[in-house]
Amino acid sequence: MWKNIEAAPADSILGLTEAFKKETNPNKVNLGVGVYKDDAGNTPVLKSVKAAEAILLEREQTKSYLPISGDPIYASSVQKLIFGEDSEVISNGRAATVHAPGGTGALRVGAELLKKFNSQAKVWISKPTWANHKGIFAAAGFGLAEYNYYDAANMCLDFPALVASLEAVPAGDIVLLHACCHNPSGVDLNEEQWKQVVAIGKAKGWIPFLDFAYQGFGAGVEADRFAVEQFAAAGVDFFVASSFSKNFGLYNERTGALTVVSPNREESVVAMSHLKVTVRVIYSNPPAHGGLVAATILSDPALYQQWLGELNDMRERIVAMRTALVDGIAARGVDRDFSFIKEQRGMFSFSGLNDDVVKWLRDNKAIYVVGGGRINLAGLTSANIDYVCDAIAEILKK
Ligand code: LMR
Numbered sequence: 001m002w003k004n005i006e007a008a009p010a011d012s013i014l015g016l017t018e019a020f021k022k023e024t025n026p027n028k029v030n031l032g033v034g035v036y037k038d039d040a041g042n043t044p045v046l047k048s049v050k051a052a053e054a055i056l057l058e059r060e061q062t063k064s065y066l067p068i069s070g071d072p073i074y075a076s077s078v079q080k081l082i083f084g085e086d087s088e089v090i091s092n093g094r095a096a097t098v099h100a101p102g103g104t105g106a107l108r109v110g111a112e113l114l115k116k117f118n119s120q121a122k123v124w125i126s127k128p129t130w131a132n133h134k135g136i137f138a139a140a141g142f143g144l145a146e147y148n149y150y151d152a153a154n155m156c157l158d159f160p161a162l163v164a165s166l167e168a169v170p171a172g173d174i175v176l177l178h179a180c181c182h183n184p185s186g187v188d189l190n191e192e193q194w195k196q197v198v199a200i201g202k203a204k205g206w207i208p209f210l211d212f213a214y215q216g217f218g219a220g221v222e223a224d225r226f227a228v229e230q231f232a233a234a235g236v237d238f239f240v241a242s243s244f245s246k247n248f249g250l251y252n253e254r255t256g257a258l259t260v261v262s263p264n265r266e267e268s269v270v271a272m273s274h275l276k277v278t279v280r281v282i283y284s285n286p287p288a289h290g291g292l293v294a295a296t297i298l299s300d301p302a303l304y305q306q307w308l309g310e311l312n313d314m315r316e317r318i319v320a321m322r323t324a325l326v327d328g329i330a331a332r333g334v335d336r337d338f339s340f341i342k343e344q345r346g347m348f349s350f351s352g353l354n355d356d357v358v359k360w361l362r363d364n365k366a367i368y369v370v371g372g373g374r375i376n377l378a379g380l381t382s383a384n385i386d387y388v389c390d391a392i393a394e395i396l397k398k
Contacts, residue, residue: 012131013033014033016030016368016370017030017032017033020368025365027365027366027387028368029367029368029388030368030376031368031375031376031377032368034246034347034348034378035251035378036246036249036314036378039317039381041384043249043251044249046248046249047310048297048306048307049249049293049297051303052296052297052300052303055296056289056293060292065284066099066285066286066288066291068276068279068280068285069098069099069272069275070098070257071291071292071295073295073299074292075097075099075257076090076097077295077298078097078099078257078294079095079259081242082212082215082225082242083225083228084225092265094232094261094263094264095259095261095262096269096275097258097260098257098276098286099255099257099286100241101255101256101287102243102245103241103242103245104132104256105254106241106242106243106256106257107133107209108136109275109278109279110258111123111136111137111139111140114140114142114174118207119141121172121173121174122142122145122170122173123143123176124144124165124176125137125144125145125146125176126146126147126150127146127147127148127150128184128350129178130211145173147169147175148165149161149162149182149185149187150187150350155187155340156340157187157188157189159189162197163196163197163200167204170204171204171205173207174206174207174209175206175207176209177209177210177227178210179211179240180215180217180218180225180226180227180346181346182345183213183214183346183347183348184350184370185374186341186344186348187344188218188345189227191226194230195230198231198234201231201236202236207237207239208231208238208239209241210228210231210239210241212228212240212242213241214246214346216247216311216312217246217314217315217318217345218345218346219345220315221247221311228240235263239258239259240257240259240261241258242256242257242259243255244294246347247311248293248294248297250293250294253289253290254287255293255294260275314378318377321377321378321380322342322377324385325338325341325349325385325389326339328385328389329393329396332389332390332393332397333393334393334396336352338351338352340352348376349374349377350373350374351373351374353369353373353375353392355371355373357395358371358372358373361392364391364395365387365391367391
């Protein structure tokens, strides 16, 4: 069957991890995939997660199927985290949440649902965006268009161009927005800018789809939900794909959620009925373990505080690595200014290193960076920061 078929290219992010594993250079550094590492270079199981797992080991009575939409306690935990406990969206029953396998699964379920009822729409993605966004929405059969976002010359948000793009999106089209910690750029909107974007969306009638995979990695759990809160307050229909991969470190448990917000409870009930039909034909019902862990932590005040502390530690370590990278490159006499990296948020930096530099770093120093120059700052440690700064200085001073 396959003899006349060309092999598909490796995934631009996960394929890099596969190549990195085979790399034999003992100094190798992986700044590719968006996975948190501590200063020892490990991706630990959080202590709050271990504690929740110990509770589950005692309490769990069955491995029978979950409902199609997942455990209702998980859904309500997700809603409290992404909207805030006292949100009117929750008390008015305007949100329908299904447990999806990771943020990717949530995006795909949302895409399939939208395709059923909005098949002529286009999906607008930021330029640039996470490499997998295109694939997910294209696989669901959507045509794609890009909206302006990043000013590559000045390494910042091009807000006037973003506004111009979003004002031209036709009613009914879908606009995929990064709620915080834009992937790959690390460049976010400020609160005033979000308010303007929400007003444009409401006036133009396009459908916001928020990818919310990094809650807690920007400024904190509450501050990072600003965009979600604003869309909720606008009373429009919108979608949120959220994930516990990064903020709970539950990467391989594939623990995400799709939440569809409607203007009222009645519509939300209809949305949930169609969400269930959509899920049933893709994966039937979700895997339980990661969701049980997240729900256990989120509903236990002591574990919740422990988890918040661990999340803050992760965020602060990444911020420290931003500073160490910028200062380390400057200290080596590189005249290009990298201080913009300190302003970016989340796990990533769009470093401004071009693809020739990215290739040189990999070929000569075994430093793996995603094409386009996206660096995962969590891959930097006190043991490898000098090596990475030396390498970047060497190629930029050539
Ligand atoms: C990333 O952007 O590196 C992560 O979201 C992992 C992935 O699946 O691409």
